[in-house]
Amino acid sequence: MYELWEAGEGVRLLLMGNEAMARGAMEAGVSVAAGYPGTPSSEIIENLAQAAWKKNIYVEWSVNEKVALEVAAAASYAGLRSMAVMKQVGMNVASDFLLHLAQYGTRGGMVLISCEDPGALSSTNEGESRPYAKMMEFPLLEPGDFQEAKDMTSWAFRLSEDLRTVVMVRSVTRLSHASGNVVLGELPQRRAEARFKYHGSIMDTMEGPIINLPGTVHVLRSSQQEKLKKASEIFDDSPFNRYEGPERADLLIITSSACTLYCKEAVRLLGLRDRVGILKLGTTWPLPRGLLERHLVRTERILVVEEVLPFMEDNMHALAAILAPSIGIKRFFGKLDGTIPMVNELNPDLLLKALCAILDIRYEAVSESYAGKAAEIASLGAPPRELTFCPGCPHRASFWSIHNALQLDNRDGFVCGDIGCYSLGAISCGFNTLKTLHSMGTGTGLASGFGKLRSFGMDQPVIAVCGDSTFYHAVMPALVNAIHNRSNITLIVLDNSGTAMTGFQPHPGLEKNALGQKAPAVDIPAVCKAMGAKVKVCDPFDLEDTLKSLLEMIEDEEGVKVLVLRQICALSPEKKGKKSFEMAVDEDACLGENCGCNRLCTRIFKCPGLIWDKQRGAARIDEVICTGCGVCASICPAGAIKKKEVA
Amino acid sequence: MSGPSVLASDPYNLIITGVGGQGNVLASRMVGEMLSQLGLHVTIGETFGASQRGGSVMSHLRISEESSFSPQIPRGRAHMVVALEPMEALRVLKDYGNPEIRVICNTRPIHPIGVISGEQSYSPLENIKKWIRSLSREAWFVDATEAAIRLGNPVLGNIISVGGLAATDALPLTRKVFEAVLTRRMSADKVGLNLTAFDMGWAMIRRAI
Numbered sequence: 063m064y065e066l067w068e069a070g071e072g073v074r075l076l077l078m079g080n081e082a083m084a085r086g087a088m089e090a091g092v093s094v095a096a097g098y099p100g101t102p103s104s105e106i107i108e109n110l111a112q113a114a115w116k117k118n119i120y121v122e123w124s125v126n127e128k129v130a131l132e133v134a135a136a137a138s139y140a141g142l143r144s145m146a147v148m149k150q151v152g153m154n155v156a157s158d159f160l161l162h163l164a165q166y167g168t169r170g171g172m173v174l175i176s177c178e179d180p181g182a183l184s185s186t187n188e189g190e191s192r193p194y195a196k197m198m199e200f201p202l203l204e205p206g207d208f209q210e211a212k213d214m215t216s217w218a219f220r221l222s223e224d225l226r227t228v229v230m231v232r233s234v235t236r237l238s239h240a241s242g243n244v245v246l247g248e249l250p251q252r253r254a255e256a257r258f259k260y261h262g263s264i265m266d267t268m269e270g271p272i273i274n275l276p277g278t279v280h281v282l283r284s285s286q287q288e289k290l291k292k293a294s295e296i297f298d299d300s301p302f303n304r305y306e307g308p309e310r311a312d313l314l315i316i317t318s319s320a321c322t323l324y325c326k327e328a329v330r331l332l333g334l335r336d337r338v339g340i341l342k343l344g345t346t347w348p349l350p351r352g353l354l355e356r357h358l359v360r361t362e363r364i365l366v367v368e369e370v371l372p373f374m375e376d377n378m379h380a381l382a383a384i385l386a387p388s389i390g391i392k393r394f395f396g397k398l399d400g401t402i403p404m405v406n407e408l409n410p411d412l413l414l415k416a417l418c419a420i421l422d423i424r425y426e427a428v429s430e431s432y433a434g435k436a437a438e439i440a441s442l443g444a445p446p447r448e449l450t451f452c453p454g455c456p457h458r459a460s461f462w463s464i465h466n467a468l469q470l471d472n473r474d475g476f477v478c479g480d481i482g483c484y485s486l487g488a489i490s491c492g493f494n495t496l497k498t499l500h501s502m503g504t505g506t507g508l509a510s511g512f513g514k515l516r517s518f519g520m521d522q523p524v525i526a527v528c529g530d531s532t533f534y535h536a537v538m539p540a541l542v543n544a545i546h547n548r549s550n551i552t553l554i555v556l557d558n559s560g561t562a563m564t565g566f567q568p569h570p571g572l573e574k575n576a577l578g579q580k581a582p583a584v585d586i587p588a589v590c591k592a593m594g595a596k597v598k599v600c601d602p603f604d605l606e607d608t609l610k611s612l613l614e615m616i617e618d619e620e621g622v623k624v625l626v627l628r629q630i631c632a633l634s635p636e637k638k639g640k641k642s643f644e645m646a647v648d649e650d651a652c653l654g655e656n657c658g659c660n661r662l663c664t665r666i667f668k669c670p671g672l673i674w675d676k677q678r679g680a681a682r683i684d685e686v687i688c689t690g691c692g693v694c695a696s697i698c699p700a701g702a703i704k705k706k707e708v709a
Numbered sequence: 710m711s712g713p714s715v716l717a718s719d720p721y722n723l724i725i726t727g728v729g730g731q732g733n734v735l736a737s738r739m740v741g742e743m744l745s746q747l748g749l750h751v752t753i754g755e756t757f758g759a760s761q762r763g764g765s766v767m768s769h770l771r772i773s774e775e776s777s778f779s780p781q782i783p784r785g786r787a788h789m790v791v792a793l794e795p796m797e798a799l800r801v802l803k804d805y806g807n808p809e810i811r812v813i814c815n816t817r818p819i820h821p822i823g824v825i826s827g828e829q830s831y832s833p834l835e836n837i838k839k840w841i842r843s844l845s846r847e848a849w850f851v852d853a854t855e856a857a858i859r860l861g862n863p864v865l866g867n868i869i870s871v872g873g874l875a876a877t878d879a880l881p882l883t884r885k886v887f888e889a890v891l892t893r894r895m896s897a898d899k900v901g902l903n904l905t906a907f908d909m910g911w912a913m914i915r916r917a918i
Contacts, residue, residue, distance in 0.1 A: 065893070076742050112792040208777060235756075236754060236781065239755055240753060241752065241755075242777040327783060410781060410782075427785030429785060436803045436806050439798055439843075440799050443840055444799040445796075446823075447765050447822070448763075448822045452730070576869050661745040664827065670819075670820070673825055684820075
């Protein structure tokens with residue numbers, strides 16, 4: 063997509079929400095952008111990294127979201143426009159610094175983008191971060207379509223400079239990872255100069271040292287209140303808050319973000335454009351009080367439509383109570399009365415249902431008989447597709463060995479999981495090996511705690527797993543903790559040479575950075591050794607060596623052991639399509655059901671490249687899917703799976 | 710856009726479905742860009758993230774002369790399904806099908822893990838074809854993967870299916886616009902092969918019509 067940073071003003075492109083936000087930042091002349099990969103946010107930094115050389119932008123994948131926010135803040139403090147990008151869970155990581163950033167304020171325009179995941183389509187939680195804007199007192203913008211994703215991101219930098227505060231732009235999966243048409247704006251020709259000014263007085267927020275101290279807090283927070291008041295006034299006239307509908311409405315929908323498109327669709331399908339108005343808010347904290355007062359008088363009934371928490375709804379209730387003398391008493395529908403589900407993402411159908419319930423109308427997309435027949439056929443012919451590791455995934459081999467080692471050890475040992483593709487180690491494709499799964503770094507933190515419970519009679523071996531990117535992100539402090547406190551654990555680093563789950567973004571363990579430049583690699587085994595752990599590196603495709611090493615480590619009762627299982631991701635651009643082995647099943651050697659192995663290869667190991675051929679009663683390689691990793695040859699007890707090295 | 714409508718319905722709702730790794734995200738993006746170049750408003754809703762790991766992947770395309778639409782099609786409202794995998798066609802019909810829907814279906818199955826392990830069975834293709842026909846106004850079945858393997862790469866099944874979609878005349882998709890989008894998005898050495906794939910798909914559907 064060279065066009066994203068080459069195309070000029072007025073050009074119309076089909077852009078992903080994330081591409082639109084990246085372009086918006088470029089149109090604002092962003093100088094520094096930092097983030098940590100996380101679905102659905104990663105493409106913003108990736109696109110900016112591609113534009114970095116031409117547009118003189120410094121772009122980095124930071125070690126975690128808190129550092130990303132700090133890197134971006136440094137640029138703002140030096141007078142540059144800067145941006146930090148993360149997914150909703152990253153906001154929690156960044157939040158400690160964010161409170162201080164918001165309290166003190168910014169210099170160069172600074173934007174924080176959080177791409178969130180209602181419905182947890184690719185997350186382990188349905189967390190959201192809009193309440194941070196209220197709790198930590200900074201403005202919040204929520205684009206309602208793809209054009210706004212670009213325009214609001216660009217405007218957020220100006221708003222930040224007008225108010226001297228960080229401005230948050232919140233997107234969701236259905237915008238970030240959806241695409242729509244966007245008309246581009248002008249790209250600036252500007253050369254930014256960085257200088258950190260600190261010679262002014264401590265109360266001079268533009269030229270003094272940037273210090274949050276007990277004695278200055280009340281002054282800083284008073285200034286924050288002024289900024290919020292000013293933001294609310296600006297928002298009253300913002301073109302990003304729009305009303306569509308009749309002068310007097312039977313029902314007023316107040317919504318924001320992707321929900322705007324769902325509301326429009328439902329109102330259109332039900333033919334309600336004369337009865338139902340939609341007030342779409344682009345500025346959701348602080349609320350535009352004057353604007354809301356003008357619109358709330360249109361109607362007696364209000365439906366608030368948003369995803370995850372009833373954030374706008376709660377705030378709207380509070381505002382309506384204050385405004386009651388002028389707007390009268392209103393009836394509210396939303397999440398709190400059950401009209402809109404509290405859990406999971408929304409879609410046009412849930413809006414159709416809500417509108418039908420409130421307005422007492424009927425809607426049927428297809429006849430009951432068609433729907434019934436389609437459902438019956440699908441239940442017969444389309445069983446669900448379970449998630450699994452990709453064919454040739456090193457994690458399948460790693461978990462095979464970990465599972466077997468724990469079985470052989472036979473002391474009821476267990477594995478604390480972490481965040482990455484290998485989280486699937488919790489389900490059958492990873493032989494149900496993980497027994498805890500939370501946030502990044504938590505596996506090792508929990509293991510550190512479990513490993514200290516020996517004096518309470520707990521004699522189970524304790525293992526933690528983490529990925530290579532996760533190791534740097536949040537595992538290092540937990541590992542230091544385990545080593546210093548003599549916790550008896552084994553940490554297995556599943557090193558597949560990149561941040562694989564989010565699309566192979568580089569991390570500090572690799573010899574290149576976000577800009578593709580050569581970078582010093584921070585070696586995981588060396589780091590662990592320096593910390594004081596016993597360290598070994600194995601290739602997980604070598605099942606025998608891996609199992610042996612694992613058993614040694616689990617049996618070693620002294621302190622912290624680290625096993626780095628190093629094998630590049632089967633989908634990585636360096637490896638994709640290159641087979642190490644041609645695989646084949648020797649039909650004479652495979653005894654099928656008569657073998658006594660109970661179909662170990664296809665029933666337990668379950669690589670998608672191996673198929674159970676019912677008719678022939680034998681296993682078979684699917685040559686379209688097999689990546690030729692060779693591991694299955696090692697698991698067949700009859701030696702029926704043959705591997706031939708590819709020259 | 711001016712002049713007579715180029716769309717049978719506004720919005721026209723197209724679903725491209727398949728399994729992670731089949732390239733349906735790229736296929737939907739190509740179709741979207743082709744239509745976008747004609748001045749149409751295109752909205753594409755995609756679910757990916759966990760999709761590389763053998764899961765179902767669906768792209769919703771909303772095509773309109775008026776505006777952007779919800780990236781999720783309302784239930785029962787799809788006009789056309791391009792299924793890169795037969796079982797996935799049934800899954801889409803359950804939620805988005807209606808008696809007027811049309812289906813292009815690649816006949817090569819990708820077995821779910823449950824089938825590989827013997828816990829589930831994959832229905833015979835003849836049954837799946839019969840079911841799809843019973844739930845649609847028109848259905849075409851092509852072995853796009855087999856054709857793609859002949860071209861040297863099974864993933865080209867996605868472009869063959871795009872060519873098939875163009876041949877139905879459901880949308881204003883032409884070879885010329887496809888070539889223009891290819892040239893913009895791909896390196897020169899890949900353009901020829903993709904055009905061949907597009908032509909193959911076009912011919913396969915034209916023969917079937």
